[in-house]
Amino acid sequence: MDDVEARLVEDDAAIRALARGARRVAVLGVKTEAQAGQPAFYVAAALAADGVEIVPVPVYYPEVTQILGRPVVRRVVDAPGPIDIVCVFRRPSDLAGHLDDLLAARPAVVWLQQGIRDDAFAATLAQAGISVVQDRCLMVERRRAKARG
Numbered sequence: 001m002d003d004v005e006a007r008l009v010e011d012d013a014a015i016r017a018l019a020r021g022a023r024r025v026a027v028l029g030v031k032t033e034a035q036a037g038q039p040a041f042y043v044a045a046a047l048a049a050d051g052v053e054i055v056p057v058p059v060y061y062p063e064v065t066q067i068l069g070r071p072v073v074r075r076v077v078d079a080p081g082p083i084d085i086v087c088v089f090r091r092p093s094d095l096a097g098h099l100d101d102l103l104a105a106r107p108a109v110v111w112l113q114q115g116i117r118d119d120a121f122a123a124t125l126a127q128a129g130i131s132v133v134q135d136r137c138l139m140v141e142r143r144r145a146k147a148r149g
Helices: 003-007 012-021 039-049 092-105 119-127 138-147
Strands: 024-028 053-057 085-088 109-112 131-133
Touching: 003 119, 012 131, 012 138, 024 039, 039 053, 039 085, 039 138, 085 092, 092 119, 109 119, 119 131
Parallel strands: 024 053, 024 085, 085 109, 109 131
Antiparallel strands: none
């Protein structure tokens, strides 16, 4: 397996390790408190409640300046400091529009939430040295990782 293939993370143990190790997560496509029942909000809220520092990166809601008590940024690359994981809540058809931002930000991991998969997008990130998890819920995998100790 070459380095690019190794960055396309599919192994359950490796996925759990990434989820467990997340300390600072940018949530691309995060919703606001007004949409608290949607995964794009409650996953971020659950991560925050678990001690993860959340960097909200909403796509909509231009009037919003804070989500979960944290200042929003409009692009991942604008987030101050390093990002462990960019947790993505965007339709597969919308991913390409975020590629340049993600490549410029250079997070350690881009995590496409459950139901989101784009192999070409993932391969481009992997070729740039960014690990990618596809079609998995970060909240669920973090809970599984913690349950296993």
